[in-house]
């Protein structure tokens with residue numbers, strides 16, 4: 263059994279090695295991110311509170327982001343929005359479990375509501391960012407900063423609701439872990455937004 267799986271591993275490695283030169287030499291095959299694009303993400307993430315998470319969540323979009331601070335912010339917000347929606351769906355499922363302690367069920371319902379608000383705020387930010395122009399750069403960035411800060415406050419409120427609550431085992435761990443993660447993603451997005459805001463509209467691309 264063990265021998266056969268390591269033979270499998272070798273076969274896969276062998277196939278991968280065979281294809282590597284082909285892929286790297288073919289310009290019509292773009293998923294390999296250039297060093298420059300990766301460095302851009304690394305140095306931008308370096309200014310955030312959770313640089314490891316920032317880099318892990320954004321580096322897969324390196325070729326799309328290129329070196330655009332606007333696309334960097336847009337992508338960070340997209341990633342945060344997606345994680346928030348999926349956490350919200352998970353909480354809705356858990357809240358329907360029968361036999362939840364009433365206090366916990368209530369915390370879950372409150373949390374679903376505030377995370378819903380934060381999803382709206384992230385969506386508004388993404389929407390307005392899509393219409394940014396040189397004439398309203400500061401106005402747009404100020405709105406986006408306000409909304410994303412509000413989203414972060416909502417996520418904190420949700421976490422507070424779970425503090426000291428007696429939601430047992432797997433569900434508690436899952437929900438807490440995910441809320442912490444979206445709060446960290448949001449905090450990182452806000453840092454990237456603040457950096458972009460400080461460019462004063464010099465980079466609209």
Ligand SMILES: *[C@@H]1O[C@H](CO)[C@@H](O)[C@H](O)[C@H]1NC(C)=O
Pocket residue numbers: 304305308
């Ligand atoms: C990240 O920051 C550290 C110190 O703050 C610095 O030494 C390092 O070179 C930076 N890395 C990048 C990629 O900017």
Ligand SMILES: *[C@@H]1O[C@H](CO)[C@@H](O)[C@H](O)[C@H]1NC(C)=O
Pocket residue numbers: 333336337340
């Ligand atoms: C953000 O997400 C939307 C919807 O999924 C997508 O159309 C858009 O290309 C994404 N933008 C970036 C910069 O990733």
Ligand SMILES: *[C@@H]1O[C@H](CO)[C@@H](O)[C@H](O)[C@H]1NC(C)=O
Pocket residue numbers: 390393394395398401402
């Ligand atoms: C900024 O300007 C663009 C283009 O004129 C417009 O579509 C957008 O709604 C404006 N944004 C704000 C926040 O006023």
